[in-house]
Amino acid sequence: MARGDTALPVTLDRDSAVPLAVQLADALRESASTGHLRGGDRLPSTRALAGRLGVSRTVTSAAYEQLHAEGWIVGRHGSGTYVTTSPPTPASRRDHLVPDDEPAVDLLVLTPGVPWADGIDRAAWRRAWRAAADTPPLWRAHRRGLPEYRGVIAEHLLRHRGLDAATDSVLATGGTTAAVVELAAAVLRPGQLVAVEEPGYQRAVRAFRAAGLRVAPVPVDSQGLRPDAVPPGVAAVYCSPAHQYPMGSRMSASRRVELVERARSEGFLVVEDDYDGELRYDVAPLPLLASLAPDVVVHLGTTSKILTPTLGAGWMVAPAGVASAILDYRDETGTRPSPAGQRVLVELARHGDLGRHLRRLRRELAERRALLVDALRRERVPVLGDDAGAHLVVPVGSAEQERRRLAEGRRRGLLLDGLARHFDGEPSAHGIAVGYAGCDRDTLRDALGVLVEVLRPARR
Template identity: 55%
Template sequence: MQQPPIVLDRSTGVPLAVQVAAALRSSPTVRTGDRLPSTRELATALGVSRTVTAAAYDQLLAEGWLEGRRGVGSFVVGAAGAVPIARSSPADLPFAPTIDLRPGAPCLEVLDRAVWRRAWRAAGDEPPDGTWSAAGAPAFRTAVVEHFLRARGLAADPADVLGTTGTSAGAAEVARLLPPGSRVGVEDPGYRRSAEALRGTGARLVPLRVDGDGLVVDEIPAGLAAVCCTPAHQFPLGGRLPAARRVALVERARAEGLLVLEDDYDGELRYDVAPLPLLASLGPDVVVLLGTTSKVLTPTLGVGWLVAPPGVRDRLLAVRTATGTRPSRAGQRVVAAMAAHGDLSRHLRRLTRELSVRRELVRDTVIAAGHHTLGDAAGAHLVVPLLDRADETSVRAVALERGVVVDGLGRHTLRPESPDAPAGLVVGWAGPDRAALTRGLAVLGEVLRTVPPG
């Protein structure tokens, strides 16, 4: 087909690969069944490097919007509003079904289905709500304190907890309290979903450098209204913020009037030591804690929580009350039921044991392939450094051809074209079942052997 009309804007700060993927996804001229130009042809037409177009195609392939046919090209299978075409059955596809090794998915294999059903039945036994609560279900807020906060050193009361739909949504709620156009610092590389949620509120994002220990506090520029960070397990590089940096961040927040958004997306998952104390326990007057059950249970529940300084919490409640905004209590009831029966504690213990074993499988595979890994013994992902973005793109493309989807650091930076931006793979191990993980790691190890270590 001819090249679809794509206009790139290099002044926005949005990565070019993200712009290319978005333009293809939304183009009214792209129809289901169309074959797209090759990455090389499109790169030439747009005046960008092939790395940009290859990354855009990788993203669309991973989303299921594109389908690669070996020796033929990339075909559109998910264009909105297009006339459907006949699809091959899985047995007829020219490539194996994908095994997803990207981070972010929960480990559903260890979620006991009997526990799941019992929790939903218990939640359904509660009478329907006749009114709504801006703060959330009381039993859920108690469960958050008992199971997620007290073990982390945060002396919170259930009244301090607000229910949310997740960490990104909670960050966006807080950002809307800031003056319009406020400058908000985000880790780079960092969690792009939260960054985009913040950008969507009108905040101006300021990239903040991270290293192997997390956020480099000394390099945070002056004049920010807030800083969003992942101190317990930096996403995606995997470091833990040292005590001295934690103290320095809280002191700067107090001195400069900063609000610190602590994204504790997987803080319960540690395999070497007990879960780390929360930054909010050190600076409850300047830190907003954001948590979620999507990594330790499932995104199906749509459940998260927020603990903020009293003034911030009161403003959030006022906005929710004025606008009728409130998180759904259905998922909150399920979590509360799991906690009440002891099932939540048992699940967290099973989950930690399983993910610890899987982490060692991943590390053994990477080391056997002649590479090394970055990241603490925590969470459900690690980083495999590579020499440059070209190797990152190549490894991801070859793995995808063999049915394995793996993430790259380039997708998690606000400055993918910067020569200082690190290159590497971000490998997750929670989503597939153990058998699929083993098959996927075998492919990943073979592909890694074809490139030098970073």
């Protein structure tokens, strides 16, 4: 989420009786609470800020120490000081949380990554949980995941993603981020270089860095990640080829071939995040990278976007050496995904409820996307992203325009997402990411007028 050192609107009054350190802490706190500074913004070092303000480093250090104690900022070893994503927020400040956190109750959530949980058939949901509870308690853990769960996932991948994966090659995970954490700890080594999409999934970036890996951002365009921009010497490339997050593009067939050929010739892994690959509405999806090159691709999937994060269940299909390293890591650390969500998914699949939900989900989200795109384009609002997934992107011309639209959306009751927080470095594109799965269709339709007003270009 770091966006580079952020310009700070700080003015210190040297004639005031208030100590300079207190003035500085107050100014930074106000900037964070009003939205000028957002979660993940990197602050200047105490030395650099002291130089900018013409004060001693004692002043800036004291201000940072106070804000750190209050929970507004956090230091990351070897990286810098950052505004936290969840500063202490009494009720009057709740609407300043970033989209990853629980939003204010009076805002309509239109951010990416939120599933259509209300669309899950409640009778099927209750039936699955009751049936899961009827199974005997486990007396030992399954480090690969429950055999019946892995069988369901193998069938799901074949039916919905065209991946012919044997049950034995499927590993259960706790979701995409949990799988990345395991890969970073068990397969990769501290100091190695990992290429990631820019903009991209910043939780994966943080997971790689937490494991001591170096991260190289690679630009994306309308055809997805650019393999020609992947630097030499990488140990892995992390990407979302089916529906790039957050820009919504699909990696072209030629780039898929180019990427896997480079992976084979240079000896690196490709980590394929297929977070919502089941959700495509225009044409059949291109073959998974794991289908093209199972020897160098680690395929990741999750139930959190097609069903709900409640299950905490995902999957990994990986080359034998990678799978073996993951299993050894689980043995050594005693960690493994919880079987509870796995059991529920098995029961949903056993009665055909999983397939019925996916068919209904595709129809519903396709109609919502068409509704939203039509409304935006009627007002000449540009839209980015393939006809897929549960979000789209409206590009804007500058970081300031992005901030203004986010603030205007909040003022008018809409929680939107900006592209800035999806960049690891300085943003090279600006825009608003709009999710359309988290509310019911009538609510979305009622909000269209306000949404279009917030997003449409300024009239001359």
